[in-house]
Amino acid sequence: MSRMNNDDLLMEDDLASAFFGEEEAAPAPKVEEEAPAEEEEAPVQAEEEPEEYGEPDDEWETPAEDFPGQLAVDVYETADKLVVKARTAGISKSDLDVSISDNILTISGVLSGGEDETTTRWHIQECYWGEFSRTIALPVPVREDEDSVKAELKDGVLTITFDKEKVESPKKIQIQ
Numbered sequence: 732m733s734r735m736n737n738d739d740l741l742m743e744d745d746l747a748s749a750f751f752g753e754e755e756a757a758p759a760p761k762v763e764e765e766a767p768a769e770e771e772e773a774p775v776q777a778e779e780e781p782e783e784y785g786e787p788d789d790e791w792e793t794p795a796e797d798f799p800g801q802l803a804v805d806v807y808e809t810a811d812k813l814v815v816k817a818r819t820a821g822i823s824k825s826d827l828d829v830s831i832s833d834n835i836l837t838i839s840g841v842l843s844g845g846e847d848e849t850t851t852r853w854h855i856q857e858c859y860w861g862e863f864s865r866t867i868a869l870p871v872p873v874r875e876d877e878d879s880v881k882a883e884l885k886d887g888v889l890t891i892t893f894d895k896e897k898v899e900s901p902k903k904i905q906i907q
Contacts, residue, residue, distance in 0.1 A: 802838055802865035813873050813893045817865070820887030829882055829891060831875050838889065839864040872896035 805816045817838055819827065827840040841862050873879070873893035881892045 802863050804838075804865060804867065806867065806870065808871060808895065811895055813869060813871055813895055815867070815869075815891045815893075817889045817891075818887060819884065819889045822884075822887075824884050827884070827889065829889075831869075831873075831880070831893075834869045834872060834875075835866060836869055836891070837864065837866045838891075869893070872898065 802817050802819070805814075807814055815836060815838075819840075821844060822840055822842055826843070827838070830837050839862070842860055844860065846860060872895070874896055875893075879894035883890050883892075
């Protein structure tokens with residue numbers, strides 16, 4: 732496909748510069764035009780492969796403590812209850828902390844077990860190990876007293892059940 736507009740080439744060059752960096756920009760494709768021929772750019776040399784695969788790229792590394800792991804949750808309601816379920820496989824009760832204040836629920840804890848001092852090289856690391864936290868503004872008012880809240884950890888699922896606060900419907904006031 733040939734291009735008729737030099738503006739397209741300029742945009743393509745700008746994109747290449749943004750993607751590859753100014754000094755590594757890929758050459759623009761040749762365009763067949765009646766205008767005088769442009770000088771050819773020198774071919775770009777490919778970067779050398781790192782000596783060893785799997786070396787970290789310092790540009791993209793972010794310290795783990797900056798972004799604690801998040802907990803996936805489901806929140807739903809029944810006629811008189813609000814239920815929050817979270818996948819907590821591999822976490823013991825003693826490593827979980829659940830609190831509520833002003834209809835804001837916080838679930839936090841530590842997932843341990845992924846560390847191994849004898850590891851020399853990771854091939855795949857998809858599991859999160861360490862601290863996690865999730866704070867949720869509950870969608871309906873709930874009762875926060877101990878008798879109205881039930882938390883259960885069973886088969887790797889934390890289920891927290893709240894009694895919903897009874898909200899009175901507005902009363903009509905007669906105007907005289």
